[in-house]
Each structure stands twice: as C-alpha cells, then as structure tokens.
Amino acid sequence: xxEVMNDHWQEWKELFDFRHARVMKSNNVxxxxxxxxxxxxxxxxxxxxxxxxxxxxxxxxxxxGSCAIVGMPAGQRNAFTQEQKDSIDYxxxxxxxxxxxxxxxxxxxxxxxxxxxxxxxxVFLEKVNGLVAELRG
Amino acid sequence: xxxxxxxxxxxxxxxxxxxxxVTVEDGKTTDVKFAIIExxxxxxxxxxxxxIAAIPAHLSRxxxxxxxxxxxxxxxxxxxxxxxxxxxxxxxxxxxxxHGLVSRDHALHLYLFVMPDLYNKDAFLEFDDNDxxxxxxxxxxxxxxxxxxxxxxxxAGRSVHATFPVIGGFLxxxxxxxxxxxxxxxxxxxxxxxxxxxxFRKAPQHLDRKxxxxxxxxxxTFGYIGGKIITDHGEVYEQKDFRxxxxxxxxxxxxxxxxxxxxESYMVGALARINIAKDKxxxxxxxxxxxxxxxxxxxxxxHNNLAQAIxxxxxxxxxxxILSNNVFKPEPxxxxxxxxxxxxxxxxxxxxxxxxxxxxDDKGIVQDGEVIVPTGQNQVNIERDxxxxxxxxxxxxxxxxxxxxxxxxxxxxxxxxxxxAHFLKVNWNAKKSGAKPASKAAGKVAGGTxxxxx
Numbered sequence: 001x002x003e004v005m006n007d008h009w010q011e012w013k014e015l016f017d018f019r020h021a022r023v024m025k026s027n028n029v030x031x032x033x034x035x036x037x038x039x040x041x042x043x044x045x046x047x048x049x050x051x052x053x054x055x056x057x058x059x060x061x062x063x064x065g066s067c068a069i070v071g072m073p074a075g076q077r078n079a080f081t082q083e084q085k086d087s088i089d090y091x092x093x094x095x096x097x098x099x100x101x102x103x104x105x106x107x108x109x110x111x112x113x114x115x116x117x118x119x120x121x122x123v124f125l126e127k128v129n130g131l132v133a134e135l136r137g
Numbered sequence: 138x139x140x141x142x143x144x145x146x147x148x149x150x151x152x153x154x155x156x157x158x159v160t161v162e163d164g165k166t167t168d169v170k171f172a173i174i175e176x177x178x179x180x181x182x183x184x185x186x187x188x189i190a191a192i193p194a195h196l197s198r199x200x201x202x203x204x205x206x207x208x209x210x211x212x213x214x215x216x217x218x219x220x221x222x223x224x225x226x227x228x229x230x231x232x233x234x235x236h237g238l239v240s241r242d243h244a245l246h247l248y249l250f251v252m253p254d255l256y257n258k259d260a261f262l263e264f265d266d267n268d269x270x271x272x273x274x275x276x277x278x279x280x281x282x283x284x285x286x287x288x289x290x291x292x293a294g295r296s297v298h299a300t301f302p303v304i305g306g307f308l309x310x311x312x313x314x315x316x317x318x319x320x321x322x323x324x325x326x327x328x329x330x331x332x333x334x335x336x337f338r339k340a341p342q343h344l345d346r347k348x349x350x351x352x353x354x355x356x357x358t359f360g361y362i363g364g365k366i367i368t369d370h371g372e373v374y375e376q377k378d379f380r381x382x383x384x385x386x387x388x389x390x391x392x393x394x395x396x397x398x399x400x401e402s403y404m405v406g407a408l409a410r411i412n413i414a415k416d417k418x419x420x421x422x423x424x425x426x427x428x429x430x431x432x433x434x435x436x437x438x439x440h441n442n443l444a445q446a447i448x449x450x451x452x453x454x455x456x457x458x459i460l461s462n463n464v465f466k467p468e469p470x471x472x473x474x475x476x477x478x479x480x481x482x483x484x485x486x487x488x489x490x491x492x493x494x495x496x497x498d499d500k501g502i503v504q505d506g507e508v509i510v511p512t513g514q515n516q517v518n519i520e521r522d523x524x525x526x527x528x529x530x531x532x533x534x535x536x537x538x539x540x541x542x543x544x545x546x547x548x549x550x551x552x553x554x555x556x557x558a559h560f561l562k563v564n565w566n567a568k569k570s571g572a573k574p575a576s577k578a579a580g581k582v583a584g585g586t587x588x589x590x591x
Contacts, residue, residue, distance in 0.1 A: 043176035
C-alpha cells in the first residue's frame, strides 16, 4: 500500500483520516471506521477477538492479499504432513497459537476482497474508490 | 528497593509487531526484553518436500517489504547447491535488483518511520504542506520511493515478490527505453537524496555504545551480493561456512532466534556496511556525501539512518552507471542437472546480513532449510542499547518520555518483525528460563530442553 501511496499520497492526505495504522503513526484511535483494511491471517486467539472488534466498529471491511483472503501462505501449517505438524507442535503450543490458522472470512463478514500476493494496486484503487463512492451515497 | 518497569506494547512505525519490557532496579537497568510477537508461519518447515524451483518464490513470502532480498538469497543458495555459475549480465541485473530494493526500502523507513520523530509529528502524512521544508520532504520521500520502485519493476518485474529473477538468470530483460526512463528518474531524485543525507547528518539524536559490526563485502564495489563476511575488527569468514561463526541464543519470550558473535552482541545493517566498506562506495557518492562520510566509522546507532541515506545515493549513482553503460540482451537461463547437496546463499538485505540454506536430494527436492535474518542478529544488540539508553535517562525524565526515546532507538535499527518471527531455531534451556516471561504467550512455555529447526 505504501507503494500505491507514491502516486496517490496528495489525494489520500485530503481524503482519508487514518485512524489506526501502527506502521504509519503512534497516536492511533480505535473508535469507528468507515473502511477497515485487514491484511494477514489469524494465527492466535487474540487476533480473532481483535478482528471481531474491528468488524463491529467498521461500516466496510476489506480483506487485502492472499493471507487474508485464502489464509495462505501464512496458514501453510494447516496443510503440513503429520510429521511436519509433529515437529512444530511444541512451538504452536508454547506461543498459544490457534490449532489451525484462519482466513478473515472464517471469522467475520467481508465486504470486499483485493486478491494476490502482492495485491494488485489497480484492483485496490478500483475497490477503494468504489467503497468511498458508496459510503458518500 | 525502588523498582520501575517500562513496558511498550505494539511498538509503532516499524515493520511488524514487537514489544519491549525493561526492568530498572535502584536506578540501574537489570533486565531488557525485546520480544518479537508476530506468530510464526514455519517457512523453513514448509520448504521440506518442495521442488528447488519453488524455493525463491516461497521464501520471498517471508516478508513483503524486503521480499526481493529473500528472492536473491534463496536463488544464491539454490545455485550454490547445484553448482551454477551465472553470466556477468545476470550479476549486473541482480545488482540493480538490490539497488531498487535498497532505495525504496530505506526511503520508506527514513521518511515514513523515522522522520516524524525529527519534526515532532505523529505521521509523515501529517507534515505541513504549507511549510516549504516539510512540503519539500513530502515530495522527496515519495519521489525517491517511486524511483526505486520503478527500477525494481524494470529489472525484476515488480518491487514486491519479484517475478523475473530465477535460479540461473532472468526471465525478462530491461528495454533500452525503459532503462533511459529510469535513469532520468534517478537523476531527478538525486537532489532529494542529498537533502535527505543533510537531514540525517544534522539529526539531533545520538546514542554511542561500542559494539561489533559485521557485513558481507563484495570484492568489487560497495554492494549486497557476493564476497566474504567481514567484521569491523578485520575477521573474515567465507559464505560456505554459513553461520558457524555465530552463536545462537534462545530468548524464550520472543518468537525469533537471536545470535551473538564471540560471546557478544553485534550489529548488522547499513551502519555496519558503511563502517566496514565505505571506501568502496561509488566515486560520485563519496564526493557528494563527503561531509557525512567523515562521521564513519561510527558507533552511534542513530548514524544507521545516515548510513541508509548514503546507501540510497550509492544505489542511485551505481544504477545510473549500469543502466547507461550496458545494453541488456535476452540470454538463456543457466541450467545444471539436479544433484544432492547443500547450498548457502548469504547476501546483504537492506537491514543486514541474510543467510539462506537449502539441503537437496538428487531429484532437487528440498530435505531441509535454514534462514537467519538481520533482525534476529540485531536483537541482542537492541536490548543492550535499550539498557544503556535507560540507564542514561532514568534519572532525567518521566517514564512516558523514556518510552518514546526507546521507540526512537528501536526505530533507528529499522527492525523487521515479519522476517524476525518465522524461522526460530529453538535451543531452549529450562535452566536459563528463570526470568519472568515478558508476554502472555511466553507464559505458556513448557519446561525441558529441545532443539528443533522449523
């Protein structure tokens, strides 16, 4: 997304109020969102709870990239052989991870998807512009 | 006894998720835990059973931002296993791939993550468009990032998870028109990089603690691929020795592996590279950054950011040279028959030395693998620096202010947790785990000694 920003930062600076994006800012506010973008799969129980919480605060929720949409490759351990599973089992247990990694739609309703690894910037812009238009009614 | 605990959860403006836990007793830091709290994705376990051809694209997914470094290291490891020697054109295209990555990735870190601290802003996008200096920096940041991005697209297909570089060569080649456009863009971005170097040459943050530095130094020019592993004390290690000179340290509270060298912490990354190999920089870079280069070698960790800015300039200067003086022609990929063996690929990623290892059977199926990332290597050094910083500040400012200073210090390293969390080689000893776990997850640690490479 930061690469899409190279061409669109001026427009976005005006258009968006980035409420919560740890990668960009420190003073993040978790109140209510017009659009929430979710990257990555859910590997731990607190990630599932957080995702549900974000859904409850958001008008629209967008899953971005393969890990969020199909759960892979972040969830590749779901498809491991028994031997591979046995070799990592103690680590999954140690860090309190979920027995199986979940994709976003396993946990909450998804309003739009931007597939790919990496996601396609053109599709991203199309979907975002569509949602902005819809929200503005 | 007066005991103070400083806790930072979810450090901001870094790549990925990390936390920091510091204990101070009677005005002296007694414990520092830098924990990488991303969940592991078991990329090295998942290598097993895959064909060698799938490995570069697979390991690339370890991380978005430095994916092309993982592609380069994985290709190097696979070629080493098969005994493939690539053409001189391929070597040039790989240099350009790294320059595209380094300029884009360093610019992202310096402008979007670090610069807000220097201008008392919460985010780069909050810079004031009506203030001439901040307006300029906003434009500079996105201009340099775009130039690096376009170089990557031209040479490697895209700047994230590159598609053109493969084991044995490249699938597509830059056109003369495309090269001319990128040269123009690089030339236009050069003054912005000079302004960036000045910003970080004059930046007020400093923390000077003596430590060791290590980097791969190519034989020819300052760069990222090929050559030997060299320390600032002049010790030299061959790539084939892989990580035999590094000591693995288990931090039970972190999802990443940490390393020491000769029993002590060390630092990898731009500061290490400039400290060790600044004499090999492009002549134009040396000339234009002469004032800044006088500050090196340096043991001030905040000079890592200045070193990054200088590296962007070198990437621009060398890319302009390579693209202007070469015509790239389609050439076949170098192939070799499958054979059983072990391959090592050690390169300099933007954040420091990156080690990939593949073990193949005679059909080219991966039996085992290992990945060691820069952030894992820097983990102990980050903890030492934080302890040193807190000792200096604990009497001088309130906890909240110290927390902010700790965050700035961690940011100076440009750590990458996505990379850090996912190839833990566990060597966990119950006897050493007496300390209170730093996180809830670590609290679930079971006793016992085990060593499993995932």
